[in-house]
Amino acid sequence: MGLLAGSTVLLLTxxxxxxxxxxxxxxxxSVALDSVDTRRYSLTGSGVSTDIWTSYAARIMxxxxxxxxxxxxxxxxxxxSGRHLAVLIALIVSLLLxxxxxx
Numbered sequence: 001m002g003l004l005a006g007s008t009v010l011l012l013t014x015x016x017x018x019x020x021x022x023x024x025x026x027x028x029x030s031v032a033l034d035s036v037d038t039r040r041y042s043l044t045g046s047g048v049s050t051d052i053w054t055s056y057a058a059r060i061m062x063x064x065x066x067x068x069x070x071x072x073x074x075x076x077x078x079x080x081s082g083r084h085l086a087v088l089i090a091l092i093v094s095l096l097l098x099x100x101x102x103x
Contacts, residue, residue, distance in 0.1 A: 012061075020048055024046045025037055032049040066093070067090045067093055070089055070090045074086045
């Protein structure tokens with residue numbers, strides 16, 4: 001689980017952040033103008049825009065973080081009997097999220 005969480009955090013922070021910084025363009029009405037970067041380091045005047053499907057996939061990824069919270073709940077409550085139930089719930093939720101990601 002640590003390997004999966006570590007690689008996910010790496011991909012969502014370092015690689016994604018680098019792509020946003022390198023690929024940013026000027027924003028006009030919340031839409032990026034391709035290959036135009038006159039506002040070098042403006043936090044509000046430059047950025048990236050995505051399509052609606054990328055937004056849907058990002059929401060699914062954010063919701064999938066809840067699985068790690070489900071798995072950590074018995075650990076926080078110091079419950080040894082709840083671990084199997086938490087793993088089963090996390091498995092079912094993760095399979096549902098995987099299916100929703102594919103569809």
